[in-house]
Amino acid sequence: MSEWRKVPITSEGAVANHIEARVSRRYWAAVEAGRPWDLEPGAMPVARCRLTESGVLVMEPVRIERDWDSITEHRWWTDSVDCCQVGWTHDGHLVAYDL
Numbered sequence: 001m002s003e004w005r006k007v008p009i010t011s012e013g014a015v016a017n018h019i020e021a022r023v024s025r026r027y028w029a030a031v032e033a034g035r036p037w038d039l040e041p042g043a044m045p046v047a048r049c050r051l052t053e054s055g056v057l058v059m060e061p062v063r064i065e066r067d068w069d070s071i072t073e074h075r076w077w078t079d080s081v082d083c084c085q086v087g088w089t090h091d092g093h094l095v096a097y098d099l
Helices: 011-032 068-078
Strands: 004-006 049-051 057-059 086-088 094-096
Touching: 004 011, 011 049, 011 057, 068 086, 068 094
Parallel strands: none
Antiparallel strands: 004 057, 049 057, 086 094
């Protein structure tokens, strides 16, 4: 699967891309360093992504979850994601793919 791209078409979209890239960077830095206590309480897992110089958000692809019964133990955060836009990364993490 190739990377996903979000091209901002409004100033609000550009701001959203910056926020999503920042949240992703902080989340994965803490997880990969084995320091989950560095995360804010209730921090939701988000897909890995980066921001290009032109403001395009480039995100890892996820397998979209459609079987909500299979993720009931994650409901404390999945229900707060707009339209429950969550899925599985290639390495088995359930993440939000749109904040």
